[in-house]
Amino acid sequence: MSDHDELAEQRRKNLKLIHFSKEDQTITESEKPKETFADVGGLEEVKKKISMNFILPLKQPEVFAAYGKQAGGSLLLFGPPGCGKTFLARAVAGEIDANFFHIELQSILSMYAGQSEHNLHDIFKKARESKPCVIFIDEIDALGGSRHQMRQHHDRMLVNQLLLELDGLQAENENVFVIGATNTPWYLDSALRRPGRFNHLVFVPPPEVAERQTILELKLSGMPLGSLNLSKIAAETKHYSGADLEQVVKDAVETAMERTFEKGEIQPITQEDLKKSAKGRKATTLEWFATAKNYATFSDVNRDYQIVLDYIKKHGVRA
Ligand SMILES: Nc1ncnc2c1ncn2[C@@H]1O[C@H](COP(=O)(O)OP(=O)(O)OP(=O)(O)O)[C@@H](O)[C@H]1O
Ligand SMILES: [Mg+2]
Structure with missing residues (x-):
């Protein structure tokens, strides 16, 4: 799928x-x-x-x-x-x-x-x-x-x-x-x-760095964890959506589970697992910003989408 x-x-x-x-x-x-x-x-x-x-x-x-x-x-x-x-x-x-x-x-x-x-x-x-x-x-x-x-x-x-x-x-x-x-x-x-x-x-904008960290914490809560530096992962996942981050966590969980089956005992999720899965995913929000920018720039008579242009500018979205 x-x-x-x-x-x-x-x-x-x-x-x-x-x-x-x-x-x-x-x-x-x-x-x-x-x-x-x-x-x-x-x-x-x-x-x-x-x-x-x-x-x-x-x-x-x-x-x-x-x-x-x-x-x-x-x-x-x-x-x-x-x-x-x-x-x-x-x-x-x-x-x-x-x-x-x-x-x-x-x-x-x-x-x-x-x-x-x-x-x-x-x-x-x-x-x-x-x-x-x-x-x-x-x-x-x-x-x-x-x-x-x-x-x-x-x-x-x-x-x-x-x-x-x-x-x-x-x-x-x-x-x-x-x-x-x-x-x-x-x-x-x-x-x-x-x-x-x-x-x-x-x-409803994509999460900012502190929010990305919170989302990662939320999605990882209750799982066996190694010593993690989630602020680092959050910093490396600019423009990722909440759903993208959820996917990153899922991928990392899968890796840790594979290791668990190999070793025969519960293995914690490591920083390396998360880092690798974050690298393996892309921010899915960028395409949306490109389209939104188009509308905001050329057909927004009521200036409804100025907020999107402001966001693009403030966050350096390359749309
Ligand atoms: N701010 C957030 N905090 C926690 N989880 C989030 C957050 N944003 C997204 N998620 C996670 O990402 C998943 C997808 O989010 P959701 O379905 O609400 O997005 P959406 O904006 O409705 O997307 P779409 O436009 O595709 O319908 C959620 O089930 C949730 O687990
Ligand atoms: Mg939805």
Whole structure:
């Protein structure tokens, strides 16, 4: 399996929070995510934004009421692949004692034609009946991603349904929170970006050096470890995504396990194992930055992506 397939497969495994049964077209919910913000390395700015928008309004509604603000609303997370958008959304669910509805558009779209809108409506209906709740629409880019005529027609209907649902929430949105996630916000139907819908963009950047160290620590915790200098590995993995780092750890674990089988007793993961596996992987975020830069430079009339250009400049991304 290629890295990409592996990641996609892993994602699929992780993300079946809502499961669609093809036979009866019903939606069943599975367990609540157990990740919390403590499991997400770094991303302090993003966590703060999510806290202000989603978590505090639920924990301290009186503060928001005092300022005449209603708890509820939407955010659109965007950024390079593997940097924690989906992970974060799951952590939001773990962080608050709210119902969490995970909508994977890809799986809604792959259902029978004409059923997609129906499914979407059902989820939103159920969500509205289960307040407080977080509705997470992952991989929103699945909409309009196909050039196929038929698909386009269905996508269009699904976009329209999504617009209807989001506007419906505006009327009775108290304690309903919507998080969208995408790699390619510039492809989103502009109607989805209007005020009251996904007009609030939040950039989820690759981890910085200290965050990379935290992620490595998180992924290695509970394993047999030799004496490690993780700050060194973190320094050598510039631009690596969280998912890239996870892969680095997995490779190192594999090496240590092989050694264990050879020697017949548990072998710790060494600095050399990590160093070697880090060298064997590449940062997968750079390609994204190249594309994003293109959009930010040539088609960003609202200057939505200035933050990406600033990031590229500040971090010396060669995109
Ligand atoms: N900040 C982080 N802290 C801890 N783990 C992380 C972090 N970022 C990413 N990861 C790890 O990388 C994996 C992939 O992250 P995730 O699926 O959330 O990325 P994504 O931004 O949703 O990517 P995509 O755009 O491809 O959907 C996660 O399962 C998690 O283990
Ligand atoms: Mg994701």
